[in-house]
Amino acid sequence: MRFLLALALLCMPQLLFAQSSDDASPSANTAKRELVGFGWLFTDDLIGDDHDRWQTSSLNLSWVLARGWNGELPEAIGDVIEIRAYTQMISPEDLVNPSPTDRQYAGILSLGAYTHFQRQKAQYTLGAELVAVGPQTGVDNLQTEFHKLIGSTPPSQAVLDDQIPNNFYPTAVAEIGREWDWGRSARIRPFASVRAGDETLARVGFDLTIGQVGRSELLVRDKITGQRYRTMRSGPKGVSGIFGLDAAYVADSAYIPNSGSVSLKHERYRARLGLNWEARHGTLFYGVTYLSEEFNQQPEAQVVGSLNFKISF
Template sequence: MSRSPKALCSAVTRMAVCGALLSGPLAAQERMTLGIGRMFTNDYMGDGKDRWRTGSYQISVLRGPIWEGSLPARPGSLLEYRLRSEIIAPSELSTPPAGDRRYAGVVSFGLHSHFALGAAEASAGLDLVALGPQTGVGEVHDWLHEQVSAPSVRVVEDEIGNRLVPTLSGELGRSFALGSHAELRPFAEARLGDETLVRIGADLSFGRIEHGALWSRDTVSGHRYVTISGTSEPGASFVLGGDAAYVADSVYLNGGSNDPEPEDSRLRLRAGMQIRSERMGLFYGATWLSEEFEGQPEGQVLGSLRFRMNF
């Protein structure tokens, strides 16, 4: 398999992260917590088959100077502290078929900067991604199955070993208004670390869309979620999106004696709906993921859920 995207990923993410994290401290500006966003994703809310990219939870805390509805021009001014956990599993939790992917418990913590780059919206950062038994994810997964009398998670006995992987990532996008109730946002993304890939895609939002908000992207599903609230009229809004990635490497699929090789390309297609009142909002989205490893018989469908309340 070609590894050529590594150089591109490295160049894009290192330049962006250096600009974001090596910029000096804010002068005469006090940081404050501007917002908290989260996204829960699980295939029980999708195709219901408890396999592969089976579950994840991502939470973001945004800190910076006062938010006025637009990104700062200076990298490092507006920071996102991101915590993420994920369960990756074979298609059977007791006796998986030969050639299936191995179990992986994942926990990561990262620091990301959001800033304007001309007319574009940029984000870049560094995550420390821990995987293996050291995360305790497999133990919690097995315990939860015991509480609901679900099958035992025996595949943790063959879990991918302990690793700590620094991971650089960056995204560049631009929003185009299509009237007052629709918006198209194409984007490009690069990642270098636990998975090395480049990705391009777009999201189309329409309905009672939220203006002046800050959004982050869920790592697994690709759905965007609000991290700093904006303004919108009460009602419903919808999103349709998709992206394509070229994958150079993955620590979850290293092609060893017990691991299948990753597919060179991945596709994601997603749709979602948000209902929002003056004080609260509820979002549900579905995402179709194409096959991620050689020998995977089919794609899968994930469901994503977000609830938020403004005080």
Template sequence: MWKALVAAVLAALLLASPSDAQERRTLGFGRLFTNDHFGDGNDRWRSASYALSLLRGPAWNGSLPDRPFEVMEYRIGTAIIAPTSLRTPADPDRRYAGTLSFLAQTHFRSGGFETSLGAGVAAVGPGTGVGEMHRLLHRMLSAPRPTILGDQLGNALVPFVTAELGRPMEIGRVGLRPFVEARAGDEDLLRVGLDLDFGARETGALWLRDDGTGQRYVGISGTSARGFSFQLGADLARVWGSAWLPDGGVEAEPWRQRLRAGVAWHGSRFGAFYGVTWLSPEFAGQPEGQILGSIRFRMNF
């Protein structure tokens, strides 16, 4: 029943088209690379991820449409979730999980709220090839090679749905955006949080949220003055379950916190972003939180 519902929602998102029959076109691309080597320097837990988003729609005028399905995001993501050590994990510890995911999501404005609704499917296990790619990259970089891939989570397809409501506000020259997010399928949680941005802010852009860190990245470019802009954010989640922490292993912590900060530089043609995120422990027995680093480069032609 649950998987059939997600499949129906995903099919509706994929087949959705504007009611006025305008031709769709590519409106923008968004991407964000995250790795704990850019943060606390360790290769553990939420070790690495990459998100690539394609935005499609009939047009973009600098603000969200009032109807769903006008602007669609198609996101491909991959992530490495690892135990404390890639060679000698603790006992107990979380198991290795290499994931590939696809998300179809619509973004629109409803009653003054920025709204996103999406559905997708995540693949996990040796069949994704993520673990072997991890091993190959470590061999190329002369880094310690993972030896725990034989105990990774098995092959599975995990459907999921996600939704977010955010209310953008302005206080002087600071942008303030409280939000609430719900997710079910891969991870069952309800999250509340707050984002702030200031400096040479980019206006008229469509911002997307990274799953693991909560960092926001641009999917459709807007306009900004040259210079630096800054982002701050925090959120708290109540967690009921996680496919990446299955029954029979370590238990998921019922509460999660994230704190994040980022700085972006905007030039006439080139832009760069670096952000850091602190994640609280995700499972019982995790001795401490971790710090991840995220990067993004943009070039306009």
């Protein structure tokens, strides 16, 4: 499973300096799927509330393949396929001497496939992931080496010895949403989603966008923050603001096991703000997300930041 991390690193030059995909859409009569988009999103609490704890870091990479993409989701299941890889780190608040009532460290890698389509103006996402957890992923080694590189304190051996153990979780994901225009520049999209596998939960919420950046593009939702990130660069230039709220009921979580010293908090809430900026030779997204407590012993909520940028030539 460590190939996912290597894949992420190999893709960084393409990710930052890839050519514009404005003219990448295949014709409507093309039967073969073609690569029409690539997107990424990096999330870290150090660019949020400036701490290193709990939902501390993640990186998403998405490749979109489609038949005859024309700026709208097709009706056929499978005409648009997203391949997504992500890595995620979860840690206790103190990386050296954690409290006995804090959550365990977890290193996570996942590879999944999703199809995006619409029926009668309702937008659907159906997907499946294989989620790998534990020391087998090598995520703990990555964080240790990175902390040493920047002169920060790495996780102690006691923390790593007590991390969530090796396992694999086949996971299913589904979302339904519908978008309504509010005037000339605003649109709101209520949604509902479910996840079953590494975590089992149901969620409802909405996203409000003011501005045209991202319109007629495929936006995909980050698992941790709920931020919807761009996989294409074919819409209007300018600035868009994003605001979202959602609430979830969590039945169980592999990252907060029943046998541990902490107990799962079944209700979760997220609130997010973001700004998309699109210019001739570059794009930038920065967002902040409030994440409510995920276990009953967690003393407070946290705020994480999310970042995406691209330079085109």
